[in-house]
Amino acid sequence: MRSGHLTVIYLWLYALFAATAAQAQSDPLPSWNDNVAKQAIVEFVQATTDNTKPTFVPPEERIATFDQDGTLWVEHPMYSQVIYCLERVPALVKEKPELKDIEPFKTVLTGDREAIAKLPMADLEKILAATLTGMTVDQFEAEVSKWIASAKDPRWKRPFTELTYQPMKEVLGYLRDNGFKTYIVTGGGQDFVRVYSESTYGIPPEQVVGTAGGTTYGYGKDGKPFLTKDPKLLLNDNNAGKPEGIHLMIGKQPIIAFGNSTGDKEMLEYTEAGDGPRLSVLVLHDDAKREYAYGPANGLPETKVGTFTQELYDEAIKDGWIVISMKNDWRRVFAD
């Protein structure tokens, strides 16, 4: 019976190996620890894609929306787009020298970070308007392309587009592999994010909803038409503006949505408001070592960039939303 025993052992080893290999191969979220958050996402995808279940959702209704700053990539100490705007000021002053002695451009030109950080919101808005509007759509795209390819985050000394969260990129891919259409719904500028969304997240420009201004159609001297970016705001894609923007740009309610701050609250509520299975998820930045820690939910430090209030945390828990602990739920934060 010795050879019989060996056969059993071989079969058992083979089965063990095969199962492990299959699990390793098929784990769609390898950068996640096997906690509640990962389980909830996997169960949601299984429930909505299995057409033998009453929770099945047809592919055309599988809409997934993701906030960007703080949900898909780093937003601290300051939103990348604001850094872009500040770094554009020297080039702007070169084009319009009269701005050199006018505030807030004068302060920005000094490079004094402390003074710049203290600029009031009205001054910041002047800088945003001057650097995000007034040029043609094509010029803007070229300027952002050039900047995003060379600018570096001061802490990690790496391009901003490399500071995306690997666990969230796995979620994007996992959802797409299961027939979901993934959208970015960002408070950031729609035209800004569209420049790098495809190469960074695999999300094409037409699936980016963001804060958007108007444009004006006109003709050049050669008779060729072009669009100029206006300072007129069409959509402030924050807070209630997120569901309003989703209706305007997509016309369907998401069934799964990810955010990380109070500005995402209404998008998550709107996601939950429909019938059938729904999942709302918030990223909590509680990992000062690997990234940043801010709240003030759960006693985390206060912040003005990506505020996650205790009130939002309580609403999430009460309504059965998932709160991701970056520290405990993510095996790693970045790709390497």
Add this chain to the structure above:
Amino acid sequence: MRSGHLTVIYLWLYALFAATAAQAQSDPLPSWNDNVAKQAIVEFVQATTDNTKPTFVPPEERIATFDQDGTLWVEHPMYSQVIYCLERVPALVKEKPELKDIEPFKTVLTGDREAIAKLPMADLEKILAATLTGMTVDQFEAEVSKWIASAKDPRWKRPFTELTYQPMKEVLGYLRDNGFKTYIVTGGGQDFVRVYSESTYGIPPEQVVGTAGGTTYGYGKDGKPFLTKDPKLLLNDNNAGKPEGIHLMIGKQPIIAFGNSTGDKEMLEYTEAGDGPRLSVLVLHDDAKREYAYGPANGLPETKVGTFTQELYDEAIKDGWIVISMKNDWRRVFAD
């Protein structure tokens, strides 16, 4: 040598039959006569999808935009959406009886078509605002769904959604089969067209760009959130509003576009403005027998609904756009 002769004849007959069968099977546009318009569309698709040619366009840039009224379905004697608004007035007055004696609602309630046709634009705008805004997004969708399923065109006594142009539906399918993403870009209401775009044209709501108003996010007594349609106009998707809307909602330039009136001029110019192969197409309604005839281009009758001016016709010819003669280029207009 007799049997050799027979073999040759058989082979020749077989080749002839096979070629005819293949052609019949593969003709993507069977409702089109083999004129310039059909040839231009087929040549454009072949040029942009053959990756051995310098004119190849990668799938993500194959954006095709279509005006709706007069390009995809009948717009005469009046846009379907305006008929919807007029037919909504009795239900509206039932909800708000104080409107009964107020103009222009009073005139609409009389049912006097001649008087209704004479209402000034400002009055028509009051009717549009009262019937297209003020309700929740879900209520509006339910009302339009119900109406579109039962309302009938007075001439053909058939639902409006059956009065789509069969040749254009073939173009939509042909482009999609070749990796193009097809969009409706309409002066009509975005929320209105989205209700039936998928079932009528195979175009999902998120690929409908139209005239759009804002919405306001709020909560019901049960705490459940909903969106209410505002009278505030965000996008007037006509004329220059078409390229502006395309930039806002898609963020890419079309490489092929179809329209039928002066309101589509800027969309077609914008389509032509990019590099690489481009095709702009206009439908000319010169078929009073099978549909309608109006211009005033080419001496066709004047109209206020879907005006195609001589100036637009001349621009089209000068710039190498294709003008479809409904009468000569379409083998049939409707599916049956």
